[in-house]
Structures are given as C-alpha cells and as structure tokens.
Amino acid sequence: MIFNGTSGTGLRRRVRVRGWQAGVVSAIVLSGCSSMGASGPSTGAIVKTPQHDARVRAVTLSAAVVRSVVAAESRDTFASKLGNFEQRHGLIGAGDVLDISIWESPPAVLFSNAAISSVQAGASSVAQGATFPSQMVDADGAISIPFAGRVRAVGRAPAEVARSIQSRLEGKAHSPQVLVRIGQNQGGGVTVVGDVVNSRNVPLTTRNERLLDVLADAGGVRQPVDKILIQVTRGDTVVTRPLGAIIRDPRENVPLMSHDVVTALFQPYSFQALGALGSNAEVPFEGTGISLAQAIARVGGLQDNRANIKGVFIFRFEDPAALPPELRLGAPLTPEGKVPVIYRVDMSDPSTFFAMQTFPMRDKDIVYVSNAPIADFQKFTNLVSQMAFSVVGLVTTIS
Template identity: 55%
Template structure:
C-alpha cells in the first residue's frame, strides 16, 4: 500500500515539475500576477501609441529638474495682483462726500455761512457754505452750484478740491474748497469659501490686508497647510497657499474695494505603487513636497523587490517644460498637458541631490518596478509552496 502511495505521490511531483517547466517557457506576463509593469514594459511604451499620444520616457537630470522647478514656482500675489490703494485716498461710485466752500470777503457767491441750520452773517471773516452730503452717482459725478457736474470717482479728495476751485475761479472771490469722505458705502471686500463666516467686509482707512480680512471672517475651517487663497480683482485671478502668505509678508497684500477672496480646500496628493514600502494615496501640503520627501513618506523602496533603476514618475506635464520638439509632436490632453514618464535612476548618487529639489505635483503617480530577480524568486516561492506539501505527505505516508 505504501509503495502505491509513493508511486502516486512521485507522479504528482513529476506532473508539477513538468507544469513548472511549461510555465517557464511562457512569456513573463503569463507566469504570475504583478503589481504593475516591469521596467522593460515601461521603456517599450516610449514608442507605443496610447490614446493617439506617444508616451515619452524622459530621464530625470539636473538640467531638466532646474527647468521644472522654475516653471513650477507659483505666481506670487505681490506680482500678479499687487497692493490695493489705501481707503480714503480714492473716491468711488456710491461714496458719500461732505463738501465745504469758502470765499474771501467780499464774497460774491457763497456770502453766508451755515450755523445751526440757519443762514448767518459772516461779517468780515472768510465766508463759506456747507452743502448737504452728496453721494457719488453711478456715473461717478457730483454736482456743485456754479461749478456743474464734477467727476469724482477714481480721484482723490484733493484732486476733486482742485477741480472745483478751478471751475469757480473768476466766479467766486478766492474760493477755497474742502472735500471730505464721509462714508465709503461701496468699499467692501467679499470673502467666501472655507471660512467660518462668508460675508462682505467693509474696508476702512486703515488699509486692510488679506490676513486682516481672513481674521474678520473668523479664519479658515481647514488646516493652513491644505488651504489655498484665491484673490479676484477685476479680470485678474491669482492664488497662493495660505502657508506661503503667512510666511512671506509681501504676499499679505492690501485689498481694495470689490476684491473677492476665496479660501479653497486643496487636498493635494500623489499615489505610490509597486515596490514601495507603502502603496497608498499620500496627501501633502499646499506648499508642495520634493521627490525625496515623497519617497520618505512611502517608507522608501523595498530592498528585496525594487529595481533601483526602475523608479518612474507618471505625470501630465506642461508642454513648455519639455522643449519645442516634443511639444510640437505630442498629442495633448483636453487641458493642454502631455503625458510623460520620468525615469529616475536611484543607483546614481547625483539623483539623491536632484530629488531634494524636484517637485511632486498634485495627481502624480510614483511607481517602482520589481527587479527581474524578484519575479524569479516569487515564481520559485509559488512552486515551492506547491511541491513541499506533497513531499511532506509522501514522507508522512512512508
């Protein structure tokens, strides 16, 4: 009986060995499942059409890294938007003005002064008249007796005073004019988005800055590192991470009427796949992280599995980064980007210096391929796990 079992067990082992030999003769992709494409598969994709576009493999080097860093620098608010004017220095539509006009004696036009709501004799002193408060019209003008319509919007109180004096010269005797901004009804900033209280915030003569308005709205509801502030002024729109605005006082720009401030929650992330210490979607701060920081957050690459020359970064890249030759021939995505795979040789010591400044973008995919030996070891492990239990049964029966 034992010889019969031994014979049958020997035949089973032989069949498994024959199956292993047959499997070894198949293409690599049929041997076993893998976490992703091999280094060779990715290199072959360099000339393979994908969705009518050729995916290019680009070796990451110092020159390319410098170009990408320069292109990745966000446009600062101080450069794209700039400081607004201090409230009170410029009159706008809807503002309320208080205007007083004086004449030296003998007064010709404004020969009485206002006192307690009644006309009072001014004697030999300078004589003047105070007018009811005027709101700047939708056309941007105010009306002054004997001077007519005077343009006020977009001008300072001093400029309005000089204009009125020039119009009254020759009519009034040595006229003097004082224009005072009483209410700035139209001077508001709108703040919306991820703040405690979305509202319209009135501006004052202090000259409120961006962080002042955020504080007035109760601050942001999301972590500072994941919040981006967008400022809209007319047809100009610019955004910057809140953390950058806090750290760089130049970006805490002075706001002006009708600006719109939007606090945006930006959960930036990249995806790590393959022979890394952690396969996951990894969030990062709005200020960005570098390639070496990204590798650190996924616990590096696995020593037993990874191909150190098979580290790849998949990205939809800005065409201006890649040069005219590639940009002119590649088919772009609907938003104008080009699919690119950056190849990173971690065996080259200089790569560690380059990766300390190479930026990771939102949506990047970091992939580390298996070393060829790792695939062989995986196959041997599968075969061993199948053979050894049968061999154990054979030993037990004997």
C-alpha cells in the first residue's frame, strides 16, 4: 500500500532508525560528564577535601592569614635557629698540626740544639732552645712532649697548651719558655661547597669568622646574589636563607662553628602551575622569593574563557605555626613536621588582590585554578552537539 509516497516498510525502517538515534543521543547525555576531559578537580571537590581527609586543612586567604604566614616565615632565620653570639674560635681540634718551640735560660740542660741571642739588663747571655717536628693532635686529643709527657690539646687555645707544657717542665728545665701555634688547621673549620668559586675548608680563627667571611674566603658565589640560597648545616639542624636577605640584614650574618657546612645553591626554588592558567609549567623563582600575585602573572594569568575566579588554590606543606589555632590543634604532621594545607583565593573580591601581593610563595607550591561551571557546561554541550550531528549524518546516509 502506498501512503503519501512512502511504503509501510520504509516507514517502519525510518521509525526504527530514529528510535536508534534517540537512544544514542540519550546515551551521550547520560555519559557526557564522565567522558569530558578536565585538568583537575572542580572547586566543589577541593572544598570538600578536608571532609574526606582529616589530614588536610583548608584556609581562605585573607590579610590575617598572610600576616600569620609571614610571621611564621620570619622565625625560620639563621639568627633564631643558629644563634647570633660570638663563638670562641682559634681552639685546637683533633687532627690539627701544631708547631712547638721550647727555650730555657743558661745554663741550658734539656733543650740545647739551637742558640738564640737575647739581651738582658745590658749584659749578653745565650738562651738554648729546641723546635720540635710538627705534631698532629691525635684522636684522643693529646700531644706528646719530651720530659712533659702527654698533654691535652683539644678544645684549648695554643697559649693554654703552652702554659701546661711549661708548668710540667718546671724543675726539669731552667726557666723554660714555651711557644705553641697551630701550623695547619685540619681538625676544625667550616666546609664551603656548592656554587662558589673554590669549594674548600675554611679554618676558623680568633677573628670569629661569620658566614659572609667564609663565603669570601671561598672566592664568593658564581651566580647573581638574588638567585643564590645559602644553606647552613650544623649537626641535625639545616637552615636555608636567601643570600640577598643575609646581606641586607646584619643579624643573619651569623658566627659559624667548627664542622658547619655552608652550601651555596643556585635558584633551587620553583612552583607548579596547573589548571585554567595561561600556561601549565614548573616555574623557577629567585631565592629572595616572589608573591602569589607575581607567580600568577608569570604564567600568563587566568584564562578568561574557562577559569573559575573563586577557584584559585595553593597546595602546600605548611609550618603549623602559620595556621590559625583552631586548625593547628590536633593537626597530624608529616615526617618533616608540616601540615598539608589548601589555601583558597577568591579573586572576585577586590581586597584579595592586596593579600596576594604579600602572600609569599614557597618551594614546591602548587597553584591550581579550577574550571568555571559554565566552562564545563559548554564543553558538555559542544560534545553533545558534535555527537548529535554525527548521528544525524549517519541516519541520513542510512535512510
């Protein structure tokens, strides 16, 4: 039977095809969200993170938060961690090589292999003396002197050792006089390594050398000052500060101790930029530091067509002292003593830009900007439209 130029079989075929088309489009609608790509979690997912992971703390960036972070950072200084008091240098250490000379007045008895002229009250007399081969202070911290025995030297000034030797020679030598000096400082000093002209061990003397003194003795740094970090290791304590900050603040030019290790590091700081930013990359920055506003500007700012201006986040392992008391209490710490923190930045609030200008970036921070909801919706509708047109074309071909 013919009805409006269409056979019953053709009509049924077209109905079946259109039903199949509708099913495909429905499947696209149901699975569209899961099939769309994304550069990271949504703003809602990040905001809910502390509810699912009790180890993470969430903080909204404000002027008060910035003050707390800056205050915590100012406590991590050389002066506070290493002390800024004069050390007693020039002391003898194990492994030091000592030059020792002993004189006695005539008639000399014990030490007579050298003659030294002296004038006393207008009359000429000859004093006898001996210079011993250089002696290295042994592992027990002592040296051996003929007729005086073993004398403790470690931790003492050369003049103190000389007095000890002289007192032991009283009654054996005739009016003995002793001179002790450090010929080679092998047991103490500061090791200077890294991006310096000459990596070396710098002896510490009675000058009470400070940090900049030993850097100068090593020939200085090989890179611009604002790109160098100085790390001082003292036992289990490791503190790092920008060289520029040390030069600007005399309190940071701290006295050093024997066996300190000073390392000059060339621009090791960086942050990672991810999400709806001008570029996604690892971005190095100067040792003197940069602000959050500078960090976002260096990656080209936010993408206008997809960024959520209320969804700017900084992921950081933070010093507990920088957190508000209510978040600090009971916060589980990482093995390094830090707390995982997510700082949220609402760039729809103009006052936030002032806080961004003073919020300091830290090494290994992650700056992430989530997609705006409308951007995700547009991606979804574009996907559905493309698939729907493809299905329509296929149906037209079939029919």
